[in-house]
Amino acid sequence: MSDHYLNETQQRQIEAWLQEPMARSEWPTWLLIAAIYGAWLALILLSPSLGLLVSAPLLALVSAWHLSLQHELIHGHPTRSTRLNHLLGMPPLSLWYPVGVYRTSHLLHHRDELLTLPGVDPESNYVSQADWERAGPWMRFVWVARKTALGRFLLGPGLAIVQTWRDALSQLARGQGHALRDWLPHWLLVAALLWFVDRFSAFSAWQYLLLVAYPALSLAMERSHYEHRAALQPQHRIVINEAGWFMRLLFLNNNYHLVHHDLPRLPWYLIPRVYRAHRAAYLERCSGFVQPGYAAQALRYAWTPTDAAVHPIEAALLARVERQP
Template sequence: MTLRTRPIELPTVLLAVVIYGGWLALTAAHARLPWPILALLGGWFVAWHGSLQHETIHGHPTQWRRVNDLIGGVPLSLWLPYGAYRRTHMAHHRSPHPTHPAHDPESRYVTGGGVIAAVARLRATLIGQLLVGPVAAIAMFLLDEARRLRRDPAGFAREWGPHLVGVALILGWLHLVALPIGSYLLCFVLPGQAGSLLRGFAEHRADAAGPSRATTVASRGPLALLFLNNNLHAAHHAVPAAPWYRLPAVERARTQRPEPRYDGYRDVLRRFAIRAHDTIHHPAGRGDAHG
């Protein structure tokens, strides 16, 4: 399958225009909207932007990395530096043992007990993930970054320096349109993170078949657009360079589909609303992935 026929992929460029234009229009018009509508739309655009960032990290929509980084690097979420996202996500794809917490930085499995394990148990159900997950994920990431500052100050500065410049520009715009930072966090950032966590909830299982341990959620509705078809996660791992609008074709072309499959997000909700999707501890334990 030919993955790139032109140096610029117009569907993703147009998508970026819609996302940034919609975010600008929504923040400017926030005072005219009731907060439930603002939270629904704000969460949509921030989660959609996260999906766009995933595309730019994988080399879209142009053949020039710096251009892609400029398109995806605007920190609408405020808390996640683009460089940190790139670093951890590409390590996830390179991991020799996906899902194992010692080898995969995007693993959701935990190795200890206490508060971290208690929070992980809450997040093992879909309702818990949506209610507790956004704050927990952000807090855990910032705690890890604080530790990284002591361990790798130069690397921390390379990622957080450009990020803080972008955050300053975002805050300047929010001040210009009189959108309080508290309202932005509650109506844009946290709902947006909840949307991203919905996508990631059933993406991987340690016991899933296949080298990537990825699953497939066969959604064809609005959530497939929100996630830019990354719900077809096994297909994405099979061909990571495929742009979002070609992932359905990649999925159709796969001759073997051994991974767990869910019939859309209603199926995920029905199965795991209040029941754990998986154990919180990796079956290989704390040591080697094959231990």
């Protein structure tokens, strides 16, 4: 691991942590995998006794946790085998898209010099000036609404699902084989999962979709609600959210998002250690882009947009990218 912003002593410290038995065995991630799939199965089987009012929010939490696990698997944990990590993340607890599609999109997002650029960064929460000018009043309202915490929770998943499925259909129509390789196994797994849910739980397939799968994606998208902002320097675009223990566990410490972007191969359980060791440097590195927790963030931006829907410095960022060798 070699990173220009870390001095030699800091690099050696992180390398030493990666050689510890915990990191070498990856037992925290293996335990996490067992906990998530075990909790999901237990809640499904116990849901007739627990009832929908109890089991639905718990299943939504576990399914959102599973999305965080998929993120960890994408970044090379707990094994060095991409294929095995992929298989570990394939069960579609939140249903909406294959882990392979998420992997392709998310790794593109890690081109930090392109962060936030609409149409380039697949996880951008901005729209381009050109798209804004072409859009009608309803679409403009939706784009502004998704910059609020409430709009992100209610509308964000729907927008993401529609865009993902639209891209998939376009790829399939063009005969791109990789799309079928991702989506066909996913559809088969979704059908099997919904049959299992309908047969052994208190949920019908539609109830699972509406009461578990959609809220799970809503929860996951609250993490990324104000995860990036428009700024000239890439590191100034990435947040540090000093969340409490519960949200840190739910999001597997991805709240320390600048640490993750700087060290994307660092396992989730070492991210807080790196952050605590270099907190002052990270707060300076993100140029004050710090949130005090997700509850405070949600309250502050419940009905108020975090910032503009249209990317405010799109032209300047594109010019910087074009000048790079």
